[in-house]
Amino acid sequence: MLIMNPTKPFYIDKKNKVIRMGNFKYIGKEIEYEDEVFIKLFDYLKKPIKKKELIDSLEKNTSYDREDIDNTINYLIEEKFIINKEEYDELIDDKIYNREKLYFYMLNDNKVMFDNIKNKKILILGVGAIGSISINLLARSGFNNFIIVDNDYVEESNLIRQLTYDKNDIGKLKVNIIKEKMYNINSNINIKIKNKLILEDIDIEKEIESSDFVLCTIDKPIRVIRRLINDLCIKHNKPVLFSGFAESTAIIGPFVVPYKSACLSCIENITNDEIYNNVEIVPSYGPLCNLISSITVDEIINYFLNFKKTNLIGKSLMFNMYNYETEIINWEKNKNCKKCGDKNDSNEFMQKL
Ligand SMILES: [Zn+2]
Numbered sequence: 277m278l279i280m281n282p283t284k285p286f287y288i289d290k291k292n293k294v295i296r297m298g299n300f301k302y303i304g305k306e307i308e309y310e311d312e313v314f315i316k317l318f319d320y321l322k323k324p325i326k327k328k329e330l331i332d333s334l335e336k337n338t339s340y341d342r343e344d345i346d347n348t349i350n351y352l353i354e355e356k357f358i359i360n361k362e363e364y365d366e367l368i369d370d371k372i373y374n375r376e377k378l379y380f381y382m383l384n385d386n387k388v389m390f391d392n393i394k395n396k397k398i399l400i401l402g403v404g405a406i407g408s409i410s411i412n413l414l415a416r417s418g419f420n421n422f423i424i425v426d427n428d429y430v431e432e433s434n435l436i437r438q439l440t441y442d443k444n445d446i447g448k449l450k451v452n453i454i455k456e457k458m459y460n461i462n463s464n465i466n467i468k469i470k471n472k473l474i475l476e477d478i479d480i481e482k483e484i485e486s487s488d489f490v491l492c493t494i495d496k497p498i499r500v501i502r503r504l505i506n507d508l509c510i511k512h513n514k515p516v517l518f519s520g521f522a523e524s525t526a527i528i529g530p531f532v533v534p535y536k537s538a539c540l541s542c543i544e545n546i547t548n549d550e551i552y553n554n555v556e557i558v559p560s561y562g563p564l565c566n567l568i569s570s571i572t573v574d575e576i577i578n579y580f581l582n583f584k585k586t587n588l589i590g591k592s593l594m595f596n597m598y599n600y601e602t603e604i605i606n607w608e609k610n611k612n613c614k615k616c617g618d619k620n621d622s623n624e625f626m627q628k629l
Contacts, residue, residue, distance in 0.1 A: 278326070278349075278353070278360065278361065279324045279360075279361045279364065280318060280359075283378055284297050284298040284304065285297075286318070288315065293308055293309050294307070303382065307355070307357070311338075311340075313338045313340050313345070316338060317330070317334060317348065317349070320334070331346060359385075364381075366387075372418075373390065373417075373418055376417060376418070380581060380583040383583055388583045389581065390581065394418060395421060396580055397423065397486065398423075399422075399423045399484060399487035399491065400422060400425070401490065401491065401494050402426055403426045403440075403454050404494075405493075405565035406519050406568050406572065407424070408454060409569035410493070410573050412457075412458070413573040414576065415458045415461050415462045416461055417577055420462065420466055421466050422466070423467070423468045423469075423487060424454055425451075425469075429447055429450065430446050430448055430449075430450055431446065436562050437560055437562035438565075439566070440454060454467070455467045455469055468483075474504070474505075475497075476504070477504065480504075481508055484505075484514055489576060490509055490515065491576065492517070502518060503540055506532065509534060510539055510541075510616050513535070515532065515534070517532075518530055518540075519571075521560075521564055524597045525594055525595065525596045525597070526564060526594065526597065527592055527593075528572055528592065528593045529592030530543065531589045531590065536589070537590030538607035538613075539613060539616045541613050541614055541616065542607065542613040567597070571595075590606060591605060
């Protein structure tokens with residue numbers, strides 16, 4: 277059975293003889309038509325119809341022969357103006373994830389391997405503002421396996437932005453609260469928790485080694501912790517996304533895929549400055565943290581499903597919440613990098629694999 281692609285709206289401009297699918301050019305398509313047979317064809321397709329039945333009806337009611345009609349239908353199937361109803365029904369059969377699957381279908385004109393994300397193990401370092409919202413979004417998107425590492429307790433001042441926590445959680449350990457609440461969202465979930473402040477390799481190496489993806493939302497001790505995480509991810513060949521903010525600017529990235537894109541060590545800026553004042557209590561803003569988490573999770577989902585043509589691998593996205601200025605920085609991989617460069621032993625080992 278065939279139907280008009282129901283994931284995007286169709287517009288027919290009879291005056292200019294144009295059929296457009298989708299509201300925006302980046303996912304939409306436009307075709308010009310010469311003959312009214314197109315309009316008739318879409319009239320029949322308002323309801324599901326068998327291909328043979330469609331050809332028969334058009335042959336009877338237009339001056340076109342079967343071959344022309346068949347070629348036209350095949351062209352429209354190829355361009356995804358027309359799709360298979362059975363394929364569409366399979367997507368909407370899934371109660372929980374059907375809207376999300378339709379979203380991927382809308383962008384791809386094809387099913388993506390959604391089941392790929394189910395068993396991927398995501399290691400989340402820090403379940404403060406960005407980590408706690410990110411795990412919430414990931415657990416709702418179909419990810420079932422997590423390791424979370426944090427040693428903080430919920431404080432009243434967290435509630436303005438850390439949406440997963442509420443008043444009843446104040447004073448409790450964040451990792452415990454997350455485990456309990458995520459189970460209420462998705463009962464298939466499996467979360468390993470670790471109540472630990474990361475200070476050296478041994479605190480986190482095992483978890484990195486056993487994960488499929490690392491989301492790093494921690495930045496203390498400043499200039500030290502991210503390097504430690506970067507180096508371990510290079511060592512164990514794990515993709516890592518660093519997400520955070522500075523003042524009012526969201527910084528999503530660098531997104532490091534070891535040996536394929538620049539790592540933190542590749543882009544290291546030698547600075548001689550050191551912080552002199554106490555910045556223990558950092559200004560923070562709910563809308564900014566939620567925005568960072570949304571883009572972060574979109575990147576993680578896309579890493580596994582590949583449903584978009586663009587991504588942030590090897591880049592950082594900067595978005596200033598103050599004036600909405602956006603910038604994407606492309607990081608150059610340094611072939612002399614001590615951690616992931618050509619001369620690095622582990623890289624030679626990787627290339628031989
Ligand atoms: Zn590097």
